[in-house]
Structure formats: structure tokens, C-alpha cells
Amino acid sequence: MKISACRKSYRGKTVLQCPEMEYQPGRIYAVVGPNGSGKSTYARLAAGVIKKDGGGMAVVSHEKPICHAGGSQCQNSEWRKNTRIKEILYMPQKSFPFRMSLEKNILLAGNDRQRAAKLMESLRLSSLSGRRARELSGGETAKMALARVLMKPCAMLILDEPTSAMDMESAIAAEQLIHEYTMETGCCVLFVTHDLSQARRMATDALFFFHGELCEFGPSEKVLYDPARPETRTFLEYYGGLGQK
Amino acid sequence: MQSAIQKAIELILSGDRELGNILLVTAKTCVTSSLIALFMGVPLGILLGAWNFRGRRFLVIIMRTLMGMPPVVCGLVMYILFSGVGPFGRYKLLFTVNIMIIAQVVLITPLVIANIETYVSAIAPLVQETSIGLGLRPWQTLMLLANECIYPIFSTYLLAFARSIAEVGAVSMVGGAIAWKTNVMTTAIMLYTNRGSFTLGIALGIILMSISLLVNIVVTVMQGRLNR
Numbered sequence: 513m514k515i516s517a518c519r520k521s522y523r524g525k526t527v528l529q530c531p532e533m534e535y536q537p538g539r540i541y542a543v544v545g546p547n548g549s550g551k552s553t554y555a556r557l558a559a560g561v562i563k564k565d566g567g568g569m570a571v572v573s574h575e576k577p578i579c580h581a582g583g584s585q586c587q588n589s590e591w592r593k594n595t596r597i598k599e600i601l602y603m604p605q606k607s608f609p610f611r612m613s614l615e616k617n618i619l620l621a622g623n624d625r626q627r628a629a630k631l632m633e634s635l636r637l638s639s640l641s642g643r644r645a646r647e648l649s650g651g652e653t654a655k656m657a658l659a660r661v662l663m664k665p666c667a668m669l670i671l672d673e674p675t676s677a678m679d680m681e682s683a684i685a686a687e688q689l690i691h692e693y694t695m696e697t698g699c700c701v702l703f704v705t706h707d708l709s710q711a712r713r714m715a716t717d718a719l720f721f722f723h724g725e726l727c728e729f730g731p732s733e734k735v736l737y738d739p740a741r742p743e744t745r746t747f748l749e750y751y752g753g754l755g756q757k
Numbered sequence: 758m759q760s761a762i763q764k765a766i767e768l769i770l771s772g773d774r775e776l777g778n779i780l781l782v783t784a785k786t787c788v789t790s791s792l793i794a795l796f797m798g799v800p801l802g803i804l805l806g807a808w809n810f811r812g813r814r815f816l817v818i819i820m821r822t823l824m825g826m827p828p829v830v831c832g833l834v835m836y837i838l839f840s841g842v843g844p845f846g847r848y849k850l851l852f853t854v855n856i857m858i859i860a861q862v863v864l865i866t867p868l869v870i871a872n873i874e875t876y877v878s879a880i881a882p883l884v885q886e887t888s889i890g891l892g893l894r895p896w897q898t899l900m901l902l903a904n905e906c907i908y909p910i911f912s913t914y915l916l917a918f919a920r921s922i923a924e925v926g927a928v929s930m931v932g933g934a935i936a937w938k939t940n941v942m943t944t945a946i947m948l949y950t951n952r953g954s955f956t957l958g959i960a961l962g963i964i965l966m967s968i969s970l971l972v973n974i975v976v977t978v979m980q981g982r983l984n985r
Contacts, residue, residue: 556886559889561885561886599892600892601890601891602890602891604883604886604887604890606883608883608884608886608887610884610887610904610905611904611907612904620891620893620901621891621892621893657887664892670890
């Protein structure tokens with residue numbers, strides 16, 4: 513999946529500038545950086561929610577995702593075989609709970625009740641399935657939004673701080689679910705996070721944004737533990753401890 | 758005053774024919790005009806609130822200005838347009854219930870559009886972002902937005918109905934308040950008060966206030982159920 517070089521400005525001020533990037537199927541990319549560094553803007557541009565300067569969408573091309581689960585798991589996935597592959601699915605930072613039950617909210621993304629039940633069970637939402645989405649807590653709404661976006665296979669999954677409102681136990685379950693989804697569909701995942709330990713747990717690669725620019729990009733082992741750029745080193749020293757594996 | 762109220766209640770309970778005719782004309786005018794305004798105003802309000810196009814702000818300003826249009830100005834414009842020398846004079850609608858409905862539609866539609874636009878513009882960015890993220894089609898997003906607007910649509914309808922039933926300037930100018938033909942509650946109250954016949958005026962006032970009370974009760978009851 514290629515995302516073209518993009519630039520985004522608001523009222524003449526550039527908030528994001530990023531070169532063309534290529535993302536490999538089956539890999540999980542953590543997008544990290546301080547507040548206001550352009551992480552969410554990049555996610556929104558990649559998802560096609562906002563247009564880059566001069567108009568047009570940021571995504572230029574994509575290939576059909578290849579399953580990296582190692583044969584049997586992919587072949588046996590009736591769900592993946594029988595469902596139309598979406599190009600990009602995106603979970604925004606503030607997902608909207610529509611005026612209907614939790615289960616209906618999840619089924620909005622696809623009519624597969626079996627899949628919805630499995631996702632609700634994994635995220636411990638089964639007992640709340642009939643409850644109105646507006647009555648859910650912040651964490652429950654985030655879990656519902658995650659389940660909703662995982663209803664269909666896609667070429668690229670973009671998640672903007674998917675677990676920031678969840679407790680630790682739910683966040684771990686969500687991470688597990690994202691991992692399973694990546695293995696099963698072979699898509700690439702771009703997830704924005706403030707939680708460095710989560711980025712280290714989940715990501716195969718990392719992008720570090722600073723002051724609206726992509727500062728560093730590479731395998732997470734390198735970027736999140738032994739970065740080359742001083743900006744990344746300062747950030748890691750402050751938030752997550754440098755070089756601590 | 759007390760005896761006038763007593764007489765008014767007796768008049769309501771007796772099923773007076775003239776009172777019945779006034780209520781019928783009022784119901785026909787107000788229900789029709791508020792429904793037409795709703796069917797025209799809701800889609801336009803949703804589009805105006807959700808769709809960012811060139812000239813949108815200008816249209817919003819126009820709609821908000823039209824919301825405050827004095828009914829007599831609306832009545833005057835309609836009178837000129839539909840009078841014998843006006844461009845629509847050949848339809849001979851002046852002093853009929855139909856022209857009263859048209860005048861009220863002109864008066865109420867901007868209110869419906871502006872109300873729905875205000876609500877939709879607040880939630881549209883979040884709804885659109887979530888919908889795009891889920892790969893939903895534009896018409897599905899529009900349906901979801903409409904579903905989110907059920908309570909505002911309901912309350913806006915009641916507001917439009919309340920405005921039309923309480924309106925007097927436009928309907929008296931274009932309808933002429935002709936007894937047994939175009940006399941509605943508000944014009945009748947004015948007419949009977951001018952004649953010194955307070956009993957019928959008070960009876961109509963009681964009915965108007967009762968309708969207003971009923972509308973408010975319905976809104977309050979539905980608010981909790983729909984706004985979830």
C-alpha cells in the first residue's frame with residue numbers, strides 16, 4: 513500500500529508534511545510522536561477523511577492483501593473468503609455511537625452476525641449487545657468502535673488511538689484482536705498511539721512524527737529502542753525510557 | 758371576566774358550529790403548512806448542515822434572516838404576488854385557504870431549515886468521519902444522519918406547527934379573515950375582540966393555550982425517548 517507524499521495546511525500554517533510511504537501487508541506500523549506532531553492528521557489523510565493541499569486523496573495504490581498467517585489459518589478463514597475486501601478501514605479518535613443498539617452499531621459495517629458475536633465476546637461486550645450505544649461508557653464505546661471497524665477485511669486498517677479510553681485488560685484484549693485480524697486478513701495496520709509500551713508490544717515498524725514532519729521511520733526495534741534522530745531520542749527518554757527492552 | 762371564561766367553556770362544550778368551523782380551517786391551514794415546510798425543510802437542512810459547498814455560509818445567513826421575517830412582510834409580499842395585478846394573480850388564490858397555506862410555508866420553511874442545519878452541522882463531521890472509516894456509501898451516511906435527527910425533526914415540527922397556529926399577520930392579510938371561509942383562531946380572536954364579543958375570543962384563546970400546553974407536554978415526553 514502506497515501513500516503518496518502529502519502536505520496539509522490550515523489557514524496557511526503547515527501542520528503535516530510527509531514523503532511517499534510504502535506499507536507492507538501483514539505488518540503493524542505504530543505512529544508515535546508528541547501532541548500536535550501531525551499523527552492524527554496523517555491518519556485522517558491516509559483514510560481519505562480529509563484531502564491533502566491542492567485536493568485529492570493521499571492513497572495512490574494498493575495491492576490485494578496477502579495473508580501472513582502461514583497457510584492453514586488463511587485458507588480456513590471462511591469469513592475472509594466470503595467477504596468483499598475493503599480498501600481502507602479507519603477508526604477515528606472519536607468514533608460516533610449511532611442512535612441504535614451496540615449490536616446494530618457493529619452490524620452497520622457488515623451483516624455477519626456470527627463475526628459480530630465473536631468480536632463482542634472477545635471484547636467482553638456480549639452482555640451489552642442490546643444496550644443503546646449512547647448509554648455506554650467511554651471505554652465501552654471505544655471497544656464497540658473497534659469491533660465495528662474489524663467487521664470486514666481490508667487492505668489497510670488505520671486506528672487512531674484505539675485503546676486510549678480502555679482499561680489495561682481491555683487494551684490487551686484489543687491488541688490481541690488487532691493482531692489476529694492482521695494475521696487473518698494480511699492487511700497492513702497503521703495505528704496512532706501515545707502509549708510507547710503498547711507500540712513496542714504491537715508494532716513491527718514505527719513512524720515518529722515531530723512538528724508536523726515524519727522524523728524517523730523504520731523497524732520498531734530500531735526506532736522505538738535505539739533511534740537515530742535526536743528528536744526521537746529526547747521523546748523516548750521523556751516518555752518511555754531509551755533502550756529499555 | 759370570570760363569567761366570560763364560564764361562557765367560553767360552555768361555548769366549547771356546546772359544540773358551537775362557528776367555533777367548529779374556525780377550528781377546522783385552523784387545523785387544515787396549520788397541519789398542511791407545517792407538514793409541507795417539514796418535507797421541504799428537513800432534506801434541505803440536512804444537506805446544508807452536512808455538505809460543505811461554496812456559498813453555504815451565505816445560504817445559512819439568508820435562512821437565519823428569513824427566520825426572523827415579520828409575518829406582515831410575508832403577507833404583504835404574498836398579497837402583491839397573488840393580487841389581480843401580480844404575476845400569480847391569474848391563479849385567483851387570494852382570500853382562500855390555499856394562499857394562507859402558501860404564506861405560512863414561506864414563513865415556516867426557513868425556521869425548519871435553520872433548526873435542522875444547526876443540529877446537523879454539529880454532528881455531521883463526526884458522523885461522516887465514522888462513516889468514511891467504515892467504508893459506508895454517501896446515501897448510507899445520509900440515512901444515518903437523518904436517523905440521528907429524529908428528535909430534532911420532531912421538535913422542529915412542533916415548533917413549526919406552534920409558529921403557524923399562533924401566526925396572525927400573514928394569514929389575515931392574504932386570507933382576509935372571512936367568516937366561515939378563511940377565519941382561523943388568531944384572526945377570529947382579533948375580529949371578535951374588535952366587535953366587543955369577548956366570549957368567543959376567550960374560548961378561542963383557551964383552545965390556543967391548551968394546544969400550546971399539549972405541544973409542550975408531547976415535546977417533554979418525547980424528548981427523553983427519542984434523544985438517545
